[in-house]
Amino acid sequence: MSNNLPPSFPGPRLLDVVRERLRVKHYSIRTEKTYVTWIKRYIHFHGKRHPKEMGKAQIEAFLTALAVKRNVSAATQNQALSALLFLYREVLEMPLPWLDDVVRAKRPARLPVVLTRKEVAQIRSQIEDPRLKLIYDLLYGSGLRLMEAVRLRIKDIELERGAILVRDGKGGKDRITMLPDCLVDAISTQIRQAKALHDLDLSNGYGRVWLPHALSVKYPNAATSLAWQYVFPAARMSIDPRSGNTGRHHLDEKQVQRAVKPAVKAAGINKPATPHTLRHSFATHLLDSGYDIRTLQELLGHSDVKTTMIYTHVLNKGGRGVKSPLDTLD
Structure with missing residues (x-):
């Protein structure tokens, strides 16, 4: 066009x-x-x-x-x-x-697709790439959105606190969510691999990463620091469409989507599950474990608790939890 x-x-x-x-x-x-x-x-x-x-x-x-x-x-x-x-x-x-x-179209209210714990494990077992499996684990274990996961910077991982700082999430909001204890070793290994790749880029005269807003002007050395590098860097370097600089961006989120889709099929799951389904499952399973709705709201980064309340409807059994009379027949 x-x-x-x-x-x-x-x-x-x-x-x-x-x-x-x-x-x-x-x-x-x-x-x-x-x-x-x-x-x-x-x-x-x-x-x-x-x-x-x-x-x-x-x-x-x-x-x-x-x-x-x-x-x-x-x-x-x-x-x-x-x-x-x-x-x-x-x-x-x-x-x-x-x-x-001007009237905006009304989005129909639909309940999100949610996986059972068993289904989450079945799909996970079908993903072979360690990096993609780690991202899968973060989506389910920390409630991250897909883009939040691939955009993680090394500085945003707090291993000792067991926390992840989500910067500039949906709506431009920051929040803190948990880093599962079982992922600490895997994340540490991934950060070491990202550092090795960054050191190689620096030795070849590259190593500058894209920085948000005007940080590259305010902190000229930040772009080459390890703290600002992506936890999941791309395998190849690319050219920034705005600055024209050659650098290493984050892993393409489509790689995660392409890994999850066949994994769902191979696991025999008959649900339209996507990477975002893991975030819905994270929320529903926390509610099922007894955590309150306000805590869940903060972990998910929802501005309005009404958005979080959708998971209380998902948690109910069919028919709002009412026992069918058929089940009471002798």
């Missing part, structure tokens, strides 16, 4: 301005790519008209087409809307009162 936009836009190309504004606001590279893609699709959908010439009717027409013709989910539709609201509010700076009136 072309980046060309109507020549009437003053100054730099619109998408360049969008990227610049996203970076000023400290949005992640993933969000940047997603928002730019949706804005391009919106403009092309309306025949490359300038966004300033469009408004509420055009946004709603675009969102309706996504739902009706493309049959996208409510979450995807809301993602597209968020991108367009950012365009009008933050980039074009158009004070349009109708922005608050």
Whole structure:
């Protein structure tokens, strides 16, 4: 899809301005790519008209087409809307009162898929790669999201305290969760391997890792320090799309997804389980063990306890725990 936009836009190309504004606001590279893609699709959908010439009717027409013709989910539709609201509010700076009136699609309330303890163990036994198995263990044993696990820095692992500091999690929030005692040795080994790889990179003139926000300017030596390196570094070095620097990023989360999918099948589990299912299982099993909902809320990093309450529904047996009359027949 072309980046060309109507020549009437003053100054730099619109998408360049969008990227610049996203970076000023400290949005992640993933969000940047997603928002730019949706804005391009919106403009092309309306025949490359300038966004300033469009408004509420055009946004709603675009969102309706996504739902009706493309049959996208409510979450995807809301993602597209968020991108367009950012365009009008933050980039074009158009004070349009109708922005608050655009209706977001309502996400259907669905109970999460949860594995039993036995199923967690069965799937785990099918994963051979030690690094991927360790990440699997962190998802279930610490309740981490997949991206939180692969983005872990060495400085965020506190072996003596048995704690993991999750930095800049969902919603930009930090939190502390537990490091299972049984994973201390495996994590220690992984950190030693990451250090050996980092030392090799330094000897070859590399070893600079990406730092969030403006830390690379404030602390110029932090990018080469061991503390800031990823616990799970990628096997190959890559080029940072923003700075153009060559360095070693974290392991691609798709490797974990590709390992879990066949493991679920090989274990004979007939559930649509993904890496995120392990986080749901972590929460449900803690509740089942008697831990209170507020503790669980903090470990998961939920802003609202209502989000955490979903696991109380999962924990109940079918029919809200009511015993079927069939089971009482002689």
